[in-house]
Amino acid sequence: QKEVEQDPGPLSVPEGAIVSLNCTYSNSAFQYFMWYRQYSRKGPELLMYTYSSGNKEDGRFTAQVDKSSKYISLFIRDSQPSDSATYLCAMNAGSARQLTFGSGTQLTVLP
Amino acid sequence: AAGVIQSPRHLIKEKRETATLKCYPIPRHDTVYWYQQGPGQDPQFLISFYEKMQSDKGSIPDRFSAQQFSDYHSELNMSSLELGDSALYFCASSLESPNSPLHFGNGTRLTVT
Numbered sequence: 001q002k003e004v005e006q007d008p009g010p011l012s013v014p015e016g017a018i019v020s021l022n023c024t025y026s027n028s029a030f031q032y033f034m035w036y037r038q039y040s041r042k043g044p045e046l047l048m049y050t051y052s053s054g055n056k057e058d059g060r061f062t063a064q065v066d067k068s069s070k071y072i073s074l075f076i077r078d079s080q081p082s083d084s085a086t087y088l089c090a091m092n093a094g095s096a097r098q099l100t101f102g103s104g105t106q107l108t109v110l111p
Numbered sequence: 112a113a114g115v116i117q118s119p120r121h122l123i124k125e126k127r128e129t130a131t132l133k134c135y136p137i138p139r140h141d142t143v144y145w146y147q148q149g150p151g152q153d154p155q156f157l158i159s160f161y162e163k164m165q166s167d168k169g170s171i172p173d174r175f176s177a178q179q180f181s182d183y184h185s186e187l188n189m190s191s192l193e194l195g196d197s198a199l200y201f202c203a204s205s206l207e208s209p210n211s212p213l214h215f216g217n218g219t220r221l222t223v224t
Binding site for chain 2: 032034036041042043044045046049051088090097098099100101102103104
């Protein structure tokens with residue numbers, strides 16, 4: 001079993017919808033949690049970064065971390081066609097800097 | 112803002128040849144990471160460097176080696192290439208601080224024929 005499990009999708013939503021992307025993890029040493037967006041043939045682009053339980057908001061994006069349940073989510077409000085991409089959750093322990101990624105969720109926002 | 116620069120963007124090699132990938136981190140970032148992403152796969156950690164010293168090692172084959180230079184750029188050297196080495200290779204950089212997130216370049220697409 002992988003250390004990080006991500007809802008695989010693919011996910012297709014109409015423009016303006018609220019999107020929920022989710023990951024669970026098993027390693028309680030993970031302390032830092034990230035969401036990356038990856039367009040085709042491009043590198044992962046950092047969207048959100050958090051290290052504490054609770055919510056963090058940045059524009060249309062909200063990252064939610066629940067360390068007690070080992071569960072993280074990314075919410076996208078008012079989704080746009082330009083949000084169509086693969087979303088990767090990633091996390092690491094403080095002492096080990098390399099990231100462990102989820103398998104990614106492919107999102108399509110239909111105009 | 113300056114990002115992580117990787118070169119070349121695309122590389123085509125034959126089996127058993129060698130390849131060198133280059134990475135220029137974001138200015139003032141002292142830590143560099145290399146990741147390999149196969150088709151439809153999530154990125155897999157290969158190796159990282161901090162202040163020119165190897166800091167962590169992941170699933171990097173013995174045929175691959177890497178180093179970080181005094182200007183903090185890094186090179187990934189791949190020898191005896193195999194068909195299975197065809198993938199996207201990403202470099203990421205960060206500050207050494209544990210709460211500094213990783214920023215990725217746009218990758219080098221390596222095709223081995």
